[in-house]
Every structure is written in C-alpha cells, then in structure tokens.
Amino acid sequence: MIIVLKPEATQEQIDHILNDIKRLELKPHVSVGAARTIIGVIGPEDVIRTVPVEAYPGVENVLPILKPFKLVGREFKPDDSIVDVRGVRIGGGTFTIVAGPCSVESRELTLRIAESVHSLGAKILRGGAFKPRTSPYSFQGLGEEGLKYLAEAGERTGMPVVTELMDPRHAALFDKYADMIQIGARNMSNFTLLKEAGRMQKPVLLKRGMMSTIKEFLLSAEYICSEGNMNVVLCERGIRTFETETRNTLDISAVPVIKQLSHLPVFVDPSHAAGRDDIIESLALAAVAAGADGIMVEVHPEPEHAKSDGEQALLPEQFAEMVRKVRAVAKAVGRTV
Amino acid sequence: MIIVLKPEATQEQIDHILNDIKRLELKPHVSVGAARTIIGVIGPEDVIRTVPVEAYPGVENVLPILKPFKLVGREFKPDDSIVDVRGVRIGGGTFTIVAGPCSVESRELTLRIAESVHSLGAKILRGGAFKPRTSPYSFQGLGEEGLKYLAEAGERTGMPVVTELMDPRHAALFDKYADMIQIGARNMSNFTLLKEAGRMQKPVLLKRGMMSTIKEFLLSAEYICSEGNMNVVLCERGIRTFETETRNTLDISAVPVIKQLSHLPVFVDPSHAAGRDDIIESLALAAVAAGADGIMVEVHPEPEHAKSDGEQALLPEQFAEMVRKVRAVAKAVGRTV
Amino acid sequence: MIIVLKPEATQEQIDHILNDIKRLELKPHVSVGAARTIIGVIGPEDVIRTVPVEAYPGVENVLPILKPFKLVGREFKPDDSIVDVRGVRIGGGTFTIVAGPCSVESRELTLRIAESVHSLGAKILRGGAFKPRTSPYSFQGLGEEGLKYLAEAGERTGMPVVTELMDPRHAALFDKYADMIQIGARNMSNFTLLKEAGRMQKPVLLKRGMMSTIKEFLLSAEYICSEGNMNVVLCERGIRTFETETRNTLDISAVPVIKQLSHLPVFVDPSHAAGRDDIIESLALAAVAAGADGIMVEVHPEPEHAKSDGEQALLPEQFAEMVRKVRAVAKAVGRTV
C-alpha cells in the first residue's frame, strides 16, 4: 500500500500514521519527494486494509498494491478450476450450454422446453421458481411447485437443473430440488445470501450485478468460497450504462479479464444482456470467441405468452440455429461443445 | 400503451396482437401512418403490463403511457406524507438530521457519539450492527450486541434509532431494538427483504441502489407499501458513474424529481455519496437548498480508528459547523431544522 | 409522435397544441383515456421534430415513433453498403484488418511497421500525424511530416492509408495524403468537422464517441452523408462506464444493433476499447464472431518506446497470432479475411 501525503502534511501527522502502522507490526517506508512525501507499507495487505488510512489527517490519497481477493485469484490457484454439476463438467476446454424458460410456468411447458433444448444440445436446464421482479405486481413465480416441475423435467431429460435462490430461508428447499444454485444479479451484493450459498453443498452460478465492477464481482465469489464452497461459476450478464438500445451492455471484455484474474469458469448470459431476442445469437458467438466456458440462454416456444422476459426468449428453432453456429466457432477456437 | 409495429408487419401479425388484447378485455385502437402502423391500448395499465408485448412477431417497440407505481405516486395521494419515527416527524416543512457512527463499534463510543450529535442538533441516531461489506475479510459488525448498544444510546439521549436490516430472519430482533428499519443501497432490489420490511410495524428508510433509476427506486418503495407499510422515507445516496473523484455521484436532481412523482419524504446521505469528508458540508447544504426533507451523516471522533468508512466520517466539530450552516440555508428556503 | 398530457391539462392547453400542430399541416388525433389524454401526430417526423412539444403547457411526455436518421438507415437503403478505399472493399462478406502504429513517430519506424502488418494480412495502414491528447504536455504528433511518411509507407506496401483529421483547416492537406479520413471518438460530436468531412471526396472512418448512444452515432454519420458523402464506415471503440479494468467497455452489442438499423459497414477497434494489449485478441475474435466487417488495431515493435498508447499496442508476433485466429473464426461464420 502506498500512502500519498498532502503537500502541507506536518511531521506530527506523519508520525501519527507511522506509529499506528508500526503498532500493526507492518513496515512503513518513507520517501520524501520534491512535491509530495509518500509512505510505502509492506506487509500482509489484509491487515493493512483494516485501517482506514484515507481518514488520517494529512493523507491525500491511498494506492493499494495487492488484489483484494485471495481464494478466487490466480495467485492462489494458477490452474483453471473445473466445476462439476451432477456429472456435467464446466470449464477446462469444453463449452457448456445452459437453457430453459425464464420462469417455470407449468409442468407441461417446462417438460416440453426441457426436452426441446436437451435434444438440441443443452447440457443443463435453467428455470426460475422464485422470480425477482422490479414491480410487486408482476408474476412472482410458482414457488416450491415450480421447483418440483423443474426437478422432474431435469430428471426426465437427464439434465442437472439450475434455479435462482432469493431467500436464505429457502436453503433446505433448494438443497432438495436444485443441482446448482443461481445467485441473481440483483443479489450479487446480498452478502447474507452469499454466505448461505457458501454453506450449501451445491455448485453456485453467480451472476454479476449490473452495477458491479469486476473486482466486486470476484469479492462476492470470495464470500462464497470463504465459507468453504469453491464450486463457483461466474456469469457476465451485462452492466448498466447510458445506452438504451439494449437492456444492459454486455461487457465482453470481462471474459478475458476475469480469466486472467481468476481460476473460476466464466459464463455469459446473452439473453439478459440483450433484453431482445434478435441479437442473442451474435452475443453468444462473441462469448465463445472471447473465451467463455459456456452460455445461459432463455428459450420459450411462445415468447408472446411467456410470464416473464418474453421479449428476450429464443424460439426453439432460433436456439437450434444458434447452437449450430456456436459449435462452428467453438471448433475454430479449439473447444468442444 | 402504444405499440409501434415494424414497417414489414403483416396483417396476420397485427390480428394476432389485436385478438390477444381483446381477450384481456382491453380496447386496441389502430392508426395507420405512412411509415408505421401503431396500436394504442386503452385500459388498466397493470393488466396490460402482464403481456410481453415486445415479444409479439411484428412489434418494433412498445411505449408505456402510465407510471409503473401506484401507492407511492402523487396521483394516488397528492399531499406530502409525514412519517413519524417514535415522535420525530419527517417531512412537511421540517428538515431532519440523522447522525451517528457508520458501525456500532463499542458501547462507550456509541454513547459518546450519540450524546455529541444529539447536543448539536441531530434528531435520530444512526449506527450499523450488521454491516454489508464488499470484502468477506472486513469488519462485519457486532450483531445483536451492537443493536443493544445502539438502543441504549438512543434511550439515553431520547433519540429514536435507525439501523440496517440485512437478513429477513432478523425481523423479530430488529422489531425489538430499532425504531426505524434501514434498507441499504445494496439491498434495494432484494425483494425478499423489502417484503419483510413491508410486514414490519416500523417506518423504513429505503436507500437508493447505486445503479438504480428513480423509477426502480419508487418501485422498491412500492414493494414495501404494497405489504401494508406506508411509512417509507426515500434516501438518495449517490449513483455509480464514471467519475472517480467521489465514491458515488450524488444525484441532487433526484430530490425535486421524486418530490414531483411521489408523496414520500426524501432524504440525502452526503457521506456515502462523497466517500470523503471534505465535501460533505457542501453536499448537505445543496440537499437543503434542493428541497430534501433531511440528511443522514456519519460522525466519528477519531475517523482514522473507525472500523468502517472512516474516510467519510465528520469530526464532531465539522458536524457542528455543518449544522450551523444547514440551519441558515434551511431558514432561507423557509424550513425549520 | 405521441404526446402524453398531464392529468390536469386543460382544454385550453390542448387546443393550443392542436392549433399549432394543424398550422404545420400535420394531423393530430386525440384519444381520451381514463387517466391520461394522448395526442397522436401523423405526418413527416422531421417537420414534427422542429416543434419543442415538451415545452407546451400541459404536456407530460413526448414519445417519438420514427427513427431520427434517414440516409444512414436501413429503411432508406435496405442492402449493405460497400465502401471502397482505394481498391480495398469494406463490407459485403469480407473482413478487413486495418493496422499500424498509434502515432507516426518516424519515417523508418512507419515503413517497418507497414511492411510487417502488410505481410501478416493487414489491408489498410493506420497512423496518426495529428494526435488528440488529453494533456497539452503529451506528444501532439509530427503534423504534415507525419502525413508524408504515412503516405510513403502506404505507397511502398500498396496499402491505402487512414489517418485522423482534427482541424477543419487541414482538409486540403488530408486530401493530398490520406486515402480515408478518420474522425476520432472525441470529435464524434464536432459537427463543424463532420460537415467538412462530408464535403471531402474521401471515405470516412467515423469512431463512436465514448459516451454517445448508438442513435447519436448514427446521427453523426448522417451529418457526413447529408453533405453528399455516403462512404462512411462506423467504428465501435468502447464506451465509458464505471468499470476500470479496461480503458473503455467494448459495446459488442453495438455491432448487431447497428447492422439492423443501418446499411453502413461496422468496424471494431479493440485496442482503444481495451487500453491494454493482453485482451485485444479476445476482443478481436468477439468482433468477427458478432458480425463486424473489420477491425482496426495498433501494432508497434517496441511498445515501451511508443510515443502514445504503448500499453495497448500489439507486438508484430502477437498481431500475427491474432490474425491467424481471426481467419479461423471468420471462416467458421462464413466470411473471408
């Protein structure tokens, strides 16, 4: 950590800082320049971080040197992690397609979509039983009944299922029905929920908050890992910007950036990034090309009658066409679907 | 709602839409222009909103006419709401100062800060016992012990207390110790928590998410109100932008904009917006001048030893000076502190 | 255009609006709903746009129906445009690589880089002679001398050259040396310069401003086209967001979105989007996969001695490797490099 002092910082202020640093058994190193005095602090950055150095009188700026996360970092584990979701291995050179409806709407429809996407190449089934909706007057999901239908559809097609956990009090329920726990974008900084997910014995699909930096995203994954659950898949799903042509702006750079910082697998959700069905295929292909380990997409046979997010659902035939092209690009970059 | 069709939309596609609209007992009205056909839909917008109109084949764009919220809107209740927090009335021409430490760190310090801010003009005491921290390795709060210290400090000084609820399982605990429930910025879209807060019999201080629009902010308040709790105070605390000189960008325009859209009181939190102590006074004065009903600020006698957010805490003497100026500006705009 | 009136709008206010609309020879159509009265206006949207309808007393909101641009739109010209840059055809199923140094630094280095990128697959040579730099103390380019070196390098390798115009007074100079005129991101809304470029007889590479919407980007292209120059190539180069791991956030969705709205070719500049060399390859591959017509990248044999943007320059060997992979992905999506 580098502490930059104000030009007018007094010796007394400097000594106050140095004393407190030494009390923490850290080593300060002072450099006096023409315009500024700076203090370098050597030692474990996690100890240093407990001190609000910006708050000391005389301090102008504080520059961290080390990364704020550990367990999820490449320095902790240099090799790519592979996450096993009831037999489906995510990461390590394969490209995995997760597909299904936005919401579980009925038993029949869920089975029908599951069979369709499975036959077309999906390896994991998605579907929401508890839905985070911006308005309290929108469809909120079927609840436990929805979990049952999803689990049944997964069993019938042989696909593991992933579904979103919104309430820490539902942990036991999800343990029973889900193979993978999804933490949604709106809950990426719901630390209560992250800790609960960390204590469950299931792999977690963590979506990036639309307002979150990559560093914060990795720190949220660190919350899960620090509870003992290292089976985390990160999912980029678009960030919020000023552009309104798309619901969010897919941050495709996040894929290679996270790959450098972390050993965890990285997915892309082109459906939520786009918020419209007509550019999902392009974004899915970009995800494969940029190095993602998989995608998650929404499929519905009648989008105009979907109870949520119909405008971004692919028809089964659009999904089929997308998978065909995804395979071609995956092959071109040396990966298997 | 106005449905804009693509230039190439077929009559069959138009009929498909019209049939479904009529089935919902809504009245469509078709206008054929030179470049586009548009369909106006008249009827209750909440019914219309259940239909994913964008997902119909042939649709280019959908333009909503009505606002998506009800209970929190001026059209539902034209007069300003006043929220009573154990005797302290928020809104209606007064300007209320909430102050206290970021975290409850110890019994002694909490008492000391409470007495200090009370004597200087604060009407409500703030302090976090459960802390949402970006890193799992940062101080996470004293928990129930912290709630006790805060309640004691409130009692000793005669101030009601506000503190952040992070876990829906803590509702009973907060019912016991807190006078006002804070929902933090990171949980503004944690709908599970919003519903829980709506079922509690306490007023709620709802902070705006750092990347939430004003409309989404009001919809989160609607979640609370729709559970039967209309005692909600909205708090602007800065949004995330590209600017890095401040932790967040205080959206001062949100104050007059929300005042027009909603009857609920509006607060400003200059401490979290700034993320640095040296501009808090300026932002507090701007808040009064722009029409806010109150501010919430962090105060600490030794910011450099604070366990969280020390860099943005005011010293008691800075707080005193700020209150003095806030009173002068409040008077100039015809309000009482 | 749809005009939404306030609930309290008076008949007098409505008549004032209707009269002014009729005076423009447009047809208003009034619909009275339970909550709002709305006025639909049919007629040429460019005439309607000259009226500041939001400013009329009683108006709550105005919703445009038609797109604000014409010449650059798909409705004006449904087929993809092909832009010819001295024999190199951009668009129409090919994928074009533009490469070269950020700045023209010397005659020798420019020749050396030109020969290198040409032999590795680049079709057009880039290089800046006049440089837009955030600080007045940074290297500002070699000026006319730089243009000469660039033109010579283009001639020696047989590649057309593209270089950035910053000053409308340089039009004649650029006419002499450049084959394609680049308008940089910082000047995307410099309408004086756009008009000047529109009057030149050269194809234009227009870069998207870092905080410009896609609609504004297309309107800037419209400025050029409306002066009679339809040879415009649009270049997405990243937008400014809150994320700081990359210099800008590449808006990869802009590629398919612009392809739907406009007939003009679309390029991607992964170098400026990333601001770091280590993820440029991933972004370039994403660009091909997403449907871009080409990329523009910066190459330098000794990035650490470059006079500008060294941190984002590719070494010739990195460039070679990138081109190899770009060819593979291009083939997978049915295009030729």
Next chain:
Amino acid sequence: MIIVLKPEATQEQIDHILNDIKRLELKPHVSVGAARTIIGVIGPEDVIRTVPVEAYPGVENVLPILKPFKLVGREFKPDDSIVDVRGVRIGGGTFTIVAGPCSVESRELTLRIAESVHSLGAKILRGGAFKPRTSPYSFQGLGEEGLKYLAEAGERTGMPVVTELMDPRHAALFDKYADMIQIGARNMSNFTLLKEAGRMQKPVLLKRGMMSTIKEFLLSAEYICSEGNMNVVLCERGIRTFETETRNTLDISAVPVIKQLSHLPVFVDPSHAAGRDDIIESLALAAVAAGADGIMVEVHPEPEHAKSDGEQALLPEQFAEMVRKVRAVAKAVGRTV
C-alpha cells in the same frame, strides 16, 4: 510514480525498466515485498508521463502520484482567481447570473429577453448564434447575423455577452462580437478549438463534457491556459449516466471538488443538466449552496415556440422567482449576487 511489477517479472525485465528510467535522469527506488516488487520513481512527473510505463514487459500496474495539470491547479496558484468579463467580475465571493435564450432567433426577441433578464438580475447575456445540434436537420443558428443581434442586445442593456464558438475559423468573427467565448460540452475535447480559444484575448467559459472526468475537464482548461489565456471559467452542466428522468445528471459534487483542485471560478448550468424547466430552480439553489460562483440559465418568453431547447427554458416569471430565492440562499452562505 509507482510501478507495480507482476509476481513473475524477471530481473532482466526490471533492469530494462531501471535503465530507461535512469536514461531520463530520474531516480528509481526499488522495494521488494513478499508478493510484489515495486519501483518508485522520483522526479518531474511530466517527464515521467512521456514514458508508456504500462507497456514494459513485467509491469502489472502504474500508479501516478502527482496531478496531471499545473497552471489550473491550486498548487500553482493557491488563491481564487477572479475573471473579468468586460467589467463583470466572476469569482471572489460574488454569485453571477448569466441568462438569455438558447439560440438567438431574431433581433426583436433577443432584445426583449435581454431587457427582461437584465432587469431581473442577470449580469451577462447568453445566446447561441452557431448551434451544435445532434441532428443535421435541426435549426443550426443564425450565424454572423445572430452574433450581431446578440452584441446589440448586450450593448443596449449594458451586459457583456457570451456565445459558443464551434469552428476555429471563426476566431476573428467572435473577437469582434463576443465578450466571452463559450466552449460547449461537445467540444470540451476538441483540442484544436481549445488551443484557438487559448490564443484569443477573451475570457473563456468552458463547459464540462458529458463524458468527461473532472481531471480531464481540468486538463482541457490547461490547454487554454497553456496558450497564455488564464481567464477561464469552468462550467458543470451534467454528466451522462443511466438515469433518464433528467437529460443529464448534475454532478453537484464537482463544485466543491474543483474548488479544492483549482483556483478557477466554477459555474453551474442547471438548464442543460435538467433538460426540463420544472427542476431548474432546485438545481440553481443547490448550486449556490454548494459553493458555485454563478449559474447560466436559459430564458424564453414562449418556450413552446423556441427554435431549440424550449423544454428547458424558464419563463421570465419563473426566472424572477428563481433569482429571488437564489439571493436568499446566497445571503445565507455569505455571498452577494
């Protein structure tokens, strides 16, 4: 400047960096930590900035210590600057109101508005003769004719006039008619224009680009000052964010932040920040309270017939009411209008 090396940086890479630093006659200082080696570089930061240190093999990150601007900084000139605009002194404890129409539309209307705002308290007259419009089909201003009308209105009322320069070729024209040169937000990074303004003998009103950080804003002012013209007034006018209730988001924090970093006067333009007339008064009051040296607002007697920006123009009676309140708040914070 602090250079953070990658954990795997080799001694050879470190020596390469050290040699180049020494060649610039700067002093490097190496600290070897457990996790990272860092190099501190002492010496004139402007020399160091010419080196693209991020581009050296082995470098992970570079942390600047000093501020990138000089002439505009408080360290260069600790006392507040006062800018004299033909007898009107901006800065130094007064609060100055600039008002007028968005565009100069006709001689009569300009005179009428000038007389009106002058009688109500405005000290400087604004009005655009050359207008930067997003669409090439919108009203582009009256040109030289508009400059004449504006100058005449200024003369008749005794107010100096400020108007926007868009084209460097118009410098002589503006020298003749304008008392203060405005550089608009869209041209804040048009360095050609900034240099031209720096060479003129007139004070400059520089508006912040909607995509620009405060540091970049100050660097643009530095461009003007470095040409010898220190009479610059900075104007915050809103930045672009995801919020759509207002045209831009007024960054009110920019006022106290710039006041700390720079000695130049700071204005606020609430009209362009809001993009709607109904919250301009609130923003103007916030500006006074936060410490701005003045505001610039748009006034029009018939906003619905204005040729540009009618939706954000104040009626003369709204302007009068705003000035009355501005005076009260200014008095409360110890300033004179």
